[in-house]
Amino acid sequence: MLNNKTEEQIRVLLVDDEESFGSVLVERLRLRGYEADYVYSAVGAIESVKNTPYDVILLDLKMPGLDGISVFEKIKAINPAIEIIIISGRLDVDNVNKEVIDSAFDYLVKPLNINEVIHKITHAYKKRYHS
Amino acid sequence: MSLDFKYWIKKYLPIDSVINAPGHYRRLKIYINLFVIFISVVFLLIILFVSKLWLMNFLKQETDNMIKWQMENTKNNLEYFINTKLSSLKFMLSVYGIEALKDKNTLSKCLINLQKEFGEIVDIGIIDSNGIMVTYDGPYKMEGNKYLDHEWFKQVAVQGVFISDVFMGFRKLPHFAIAIKTEKPGPKEIGNEFLVIRITIDASTLSKLLKNMTVNEGDDVFLVNGVGVVQTPSKMFTGLMDSYLSDVSAVIDNNIKLLSKNIHSGKEKIVGLLKIKNTLWTLITITEPKGDIFIAKLFLRELLAIFIISVLIILTITIVITQILVNWIRIAHEERERAMVEIEHSSKLAAIGKLAAGVAHEINNPLSIISQSAGLITDFVEINREVVDDDFKPVLGKFEQLSNSIVNAVGRCHTITHRLLGFVRRVDVKYELINLKDAIKEVIGFLEKELLYKNIQLVENYDAALPSIVTDKGLLQQVILNIINNAFDAVEKGGIIEISVKPIDEEKALISIRDNGHGIKPEQVKNIFEPFYTTKAKGKGTGLGLSISHSIVKKMGGTITVDSDIGRGACFMIELPLKKEITVNAEQ
Numbered sequence: 140m141l142n143n144k145t146e147e148q149i150r151v152l153l154v155d156d157e158e159s160f161g162s163v164l165v166e167r168l169r170l171r172g173y174e175a176d177y178v179y180s181a182v183g184a185i186e187s188v189k190n191t192p193y194d195v196i197l198l199d200l201k202m203p204g205l206d207g208i209s210v211f212e213k214i215k216a217i218n219p220a221i222e223i224i225i226i227s228g229r230l231d232v233d234n235v236n237k238e239v240i241d242s243a244f245d246y247l248v249k250p251l252n253i254n255e256v257i258h259k260i261t262h263a264y265k266k267r268y269h270s
Numbered sequence: 271m272s273l274d275f276k277y278w279i280k281k282y283l284p285i286d287s288v289i290n291a292p293g294h295y296r297r298l299k300i301y302i303n304l305f306v307i308f309i310s311v312v313f314l315l316i317i318l319f320v321s322k323l324w325l326m327n328f329l330k331q332e333t334d335n336m337i338k339w340q341m342e343n344t345k346n347n348l349e350y351f352i353n354t355k356l357s358s359l360k361f362m363l364s365v366y367g368i369e370a371l372k373d374k375n376t377l378s379k380c381l382i383n384l385q386k387e388f389g390e391i392v393d394i395g396i397i398d399s400n401g402i403m404v405t406y407d408g409p410y411k412m413e414g415n416k417y418l419d420h421e422w423f424k425q426v427a428v429q430g431v432f433i434s435d436v437f438m439g440f441r442k443l444p445h446f447a448i449a450i451k452t453e454k455p456g457p458k459e460i461g462n463e464f465l466v467i468r469i470t471i472d473a474s475t476l477s478k479l480l481k482n483m484t485v486n487e488g489d490d491v492f493l494v495n496g497v498g499v500v501q502t503p504s505k506m507f508t509g510l511m512d513s514y515l516s517d518v519s520a521v522i523d524n525n526i527k528l529l530s531k532n533i534h535s536g537k538e539k540i541v542g543l544l545k546i547k548n549t550l551w552t553l554i555t556i557t558e559p560k561g562d563i564f565i566a567k568l569f570l571r572e573l574l575a576i577f578i579i580s581v582l583i584i585l586t587i588t589i590v591i592t593q594i595l596v597n598w599i600r601i602a603h604e605e606r607e608r609a610m611v612e613i614e615h616s617s618k619l620a621a622i623g624k625l626a627a628g629v630a631h632e633i634n635n636p637l638s639i640i641s642q643s644a645g646l647i648t649d650f651v652e653i654n655r656e657v658v659d660d661d662f663k664p665v666l667g668k669f670e671q672l673s674n675s676i677v678n679a680v681g682r683c684h685t686i687t688h689r690l691l692g693f694v695r696r697v698d699v700k701y702e703l704i705n706l707k708d709a710i711k712e713v714i715g716f717l718e719k720e721l722l723y724k725n726i727q728l729v730e731n732y733d734a735a736l737p738s739i740v741t742d743k744g745l746l747q748q749v750i751l752n753i754i755n756n757a758f759d760a761v762e763k764g765g766i767i768e769i770s771v772k773p774i775d776e777e778k779a780l781i782s783i784r785d786n787g788h789g790i791k792p793e794q795v796k797n798i799f800e801p802f803y804t805t806k807a808k809g810k811g812t813g814l815g816l817s818i819s820h821s822i823v824k825k826m827g828g829t830i831t832v833d834s835d836i837g838r839g840a841c842f843m844i845e846l847p848l849k850k851e852i853t854v855n856a857e858q
Contacts, residue, residue, distance in 0.1 A: 157635055163642040170649050228634040249634045250641035250680050 149264050150191065151175040154184040154210065155199040155226070164197075167253055173260070181210045188214050188221065195244075195263045196223045197256070208239055215242065222263035226251065295600050302592045310584045318577050322570060329566055330559060337542045337557050338526050344483045344491070345553055348546050351479060352433060355391075355448050356548075358384060359467055363452050368465050371396055371405070378407045390475040392445055397423070397466040408470070426451050426466055433549040435495040436473045436502070444473035446501075477502045480553075488539075488558045494518055496550035506533055506556060518552050521545050530559075612821070630687035637680050637687075644676035704743045706771050706779065707732045713750050714769075717758075725763050733772035739779055739848050741826055746846075749819040749830075753783045753842045756815065760787025760840060778828075779848055784841040790834040798832060 151173045155161040158179050165177035176191070178184050188196070196214060200207030207225075214221060225239070225246040240246060244263045247255065362371070362380050370376045381394045393408020401418025417423040426432035426449045434447040449468040480491045480502055492504035498511045498518050511518070521527050527543040533556060542555040651670040658666055714721075714728065721728055757767045768784045790798065794805055799820040823830040827847045834840035 157639065160635070160639045160642055163639070163646050167642065167646050167649055170653065228631055228638070249638040250684055251638060253642075253645050 148172075148174045149195065149260065150193045151195050151197065151260060152184065152187055152191070152193045153177045153197045154181075155179065155197075156201075157199075164251070164253075164256075168256075168260075171253075171257060181207075184210055185213050185217070188217050192218070193221055194267055195260050196221055197226055197247075197260075198223050199226050199228075200239075201228065211239055211243070220267060222267050224259050224263060295596050298599070299592050299596045302596070303588055306588045306592070307581075307585060310588075311581060314577055314580055314584075318573060321573055325566060325569055333540060333557065333559055334528055337528065337540060337555055340483050341526055341542050341544045341553055341555055344480060345544050345546055347479050347482070348476070348493075348551075348553070349548070351475070352448065352546075352548055355388065355469065355471070356431065356450060358387065359448070359450050359469065363450075363467065368452055368454055371465075371467065374405050374407060377405050381407045384469065388471075390472045392443075392470045392472055394467070394469045397449075397468060399427070399463045399465070404465075422447065422449065423466070427464070431548060433551075435499065435550065436476070445470050446473055446476075447471070473502065483555065486558055490554075490556040492554055493546070493551045494554055496552075501551060511554075517541075517543060518554075521552055523547065608817075612818070633683065633687055637683055641677055641680040644673040644680070647673040648677070701740050701742055703738050703740050704746075706736060706739050706781070709743050709747055710750060710769060710771065710781070713747050713754065716751065717754060720758065724758065724765075726758065726761060727764075727766045729766060729768040731768070731770040731772075733770075736771055736773055736779065737848060739846060741846060745822045745826065749822050749844065750781070750783070752815045752819050753844075757783060757785035757787065757840070760789075761785050762787070773848070774845065777848055779846050781844040781846070782841055783844075784839060786839040789836045789838045790832065790840050791836055795832055795834060799830070 151168055153161050153165050153168070153175060155164075155177075156179050161177045161179055165175045168175035176187060176193075178187055184196075184198070187193070198207060198211060198214075200211070211223060211225075214223065222244040223242075225243045226249060227246060228249045244266065245259050247259060362384075366376055366380065371380065377394055377396065381391065384391045384394065393406065393410065393412070395403050395406040395408070395412060397417055398404050401416055401420070401423050403412050403415045403417065406412040406415075422432050422434050430451045432447075432449045434449075436444050436446045438444065447468050447470050449466050451464050451466050453464050476493060480493070483491050490505045490507075492507070493501040494511055495501055496519070500507050500509060500511060517527070517529060521543045523545050524547075525544075529541045529543070530538050531541045533539050533541075538559065540555075540557045540559055542553075542557065544553045545551075546553060648670060651666050651673070655663075655666060710730075714730070720726075754767065754769075761767065766786050768782075770780075770782045770784075772780055774780050790805070799816050820830055823844055823846070829845045831843050831845075832840060833843070
């Protein structure tokens with residue numbers, strides 16, 4: 140096994156418009172014992188958040204349809220307790236809305252390192268339930 | 271028609287077209303010089319001409335006045351001379367009476383008295399109304415001579431007074447006669463109604479009177495009679511002055527007439543004409559105009575000297591001012607050109623930077639897919655390692671190895687895109703606190719492959735005491751990259767490049783980049799930071815790298831210098847302030 144499955148099942152939602160990226164990453168997360176779902180649209184993301192109490196959301200800010208920032212705000216409106224980690228293809232994350240960055244748990248820059256992703260998710264989960 | 275100055279200036283002082291042509295500044299200088307000098311000389315010539323005109327006019331007035339005054343004097347003398355003779359004759363008549371004068375002895379007495387008074391009297395005679403000389407005293411035998419048909423006798427009979435022309439007469443000597451008529455008192459007898467008393471005067475006395483006036487060598491003064499026959503000796507004329515007859519007859523009493531004439535087709539002279547009262551004579555003077563005289567020549571020579579001096583002064587000032595002016599224009603023009611090139615260059619760099627940034631951002635997405643897919647393969651390998659057959663294990667190992675190299679390659683791509691973005695050029699200087707060593711290391715990281723390929727040894731010396739520095743990281747890296755790139759071109763394969771960074775004092779740090787390449791000639795060192803100056807082969811260098819580096823370092827408050835000679839390699843030294851006041855940014 141890739142690592143010990145956590146005792147508690149961490150529910151993760153990956154939101155990214157790049158399907159070949161999202162489907163692979165979500166499978167890797169599942170292999171590591173996470174209850175991970177993947178949606179590729181803003182509408183899908185909002186529906187999923189309404190239906191399932193996710194712990195952590197990995198959110199790509201650059202998406203067709205609704206822009207990432209609106210999705211971010213909507214998710215926070217539905218469930219303020221959810222920790223959001225922003226993932227971005229852009230390196231100049233500093234240029235993104237500063238408030239969004241501040242209210243997000245953290246951000247990751249593509250291409251992602253799986254260990255780093257796990258590390259951030261774990262911390263976000265811990266922050267949600269143990270702080 | 272409107273005066274379009276701009277059009278004329280453009281046409282005759284073509285500054286615009288000159289500036290854009292090769293060798294233009296020299297030509298511009300020549301144009302401006304010629305223009306200013308031409309205008310100045312034209313005005314000076316006008317002044318010179320007007321002055322000369324004024325002077326000539328003044329001198330002509332002066333000459334005319336002088337001639338008039340002298341003619342007036344001479345005329346007065348002549349008239350006085352005539353009048354005294356007439357008065358004496360009248361006095362004689364009143365003292366002796368007409369009958370007594372018919373007596374030869376009395377007449378002789380009178381002649382002696384007259385000759386005592388006026389030496390020039392030659393003879394005296396009494397003529398009756400029949401025109402017969404009744405009594406005569408003098409050196410000739412004239413008694414009994416008949417004058418009835420003579421013109422002078424007719425005139426004296428009518429007018430009472432007559433002064434004759436100069437004539438030879440019976441005596442074959444130039445002389446002239448003065449005659450007055452006197453009515454006899456008492457009853458008139460035929461042929462005895464009146465008497466005429468006549469004296470003859472030596473004509474040389476007239477010449478003597480006129481001689482007082484002659485002033486200069488070329489001048490002439492003489493008398494002519496009513497029909498233009500010369501009466502007294504003249505330097506220029508004898509006999510009849512036909513060509514002046516109309517002028518002579520046009521003269522009115524008491525009015526001096528001045529004419530400009532070419533005498534005998536020679537130089538122009540002033541001819542003065544004045545009538546003598548009671549006579550048919552006209553006084554004629556011929557005078558050289560004073561324009562040719564010494565004083566006029568002297569004045570004109572001085573004027574010419576002033577003209578030449580003025581032209582020389584204008585020439586000098588114009589040349590000096592034009593030199594300065596054209597230099598200003600050249601400097602301004604070159605600076606503008608340089609600024610334009612810099613702007614063009616930086617906008618080109620900015621565009622390239624933006625493009626690079628866009629590419630870098632876009633490439634990250636596919637890189638993510640590659641990276642995650644390879645990662646998933648690794649995951650599968652990991653999961654299935656325990657369960658596969660032993661035969662299949664080496665294949666699994668190969669899978670793992672391959673997917674790992676994919677992940678590594680993606681990692682390298684990531685580094686490259688990251689660096690690319692770091693080099694995106696910013697137009698403004700953006701200060702931040704940076705570590706010099708890290709910044710330089712980043713640049714070197716960029717060049718590692720090239721170093722390896724060219725087999726160049728890079729020596730790095732970082733002073734341990736080096737503090738952090740406030741500067742623009744991107745721009746500084748651009749400068750260092752540029753200098754190291756130049757060093758690459760300068761050294762052969764196997765060359766050495768040495769980078770040293772150390773603090774100079776508490777305020778400055780020194781970055782020196784030394785190579786052991788072919789070096790730079792002293793005359794090239796002088797121009798090396800000039801834009802477009804390149805020693806590289808055509809098409810290899812733009813000649814902008816070091817010029818931009820120089821302006822960047824200057825903008826950051828530092829200096830960049832070079833120490834080099836042929837065969838000795840080159841050492842570029844960048845001095846940077848450690849603490850830059852960040853006030854500019856704070857204001858923004």
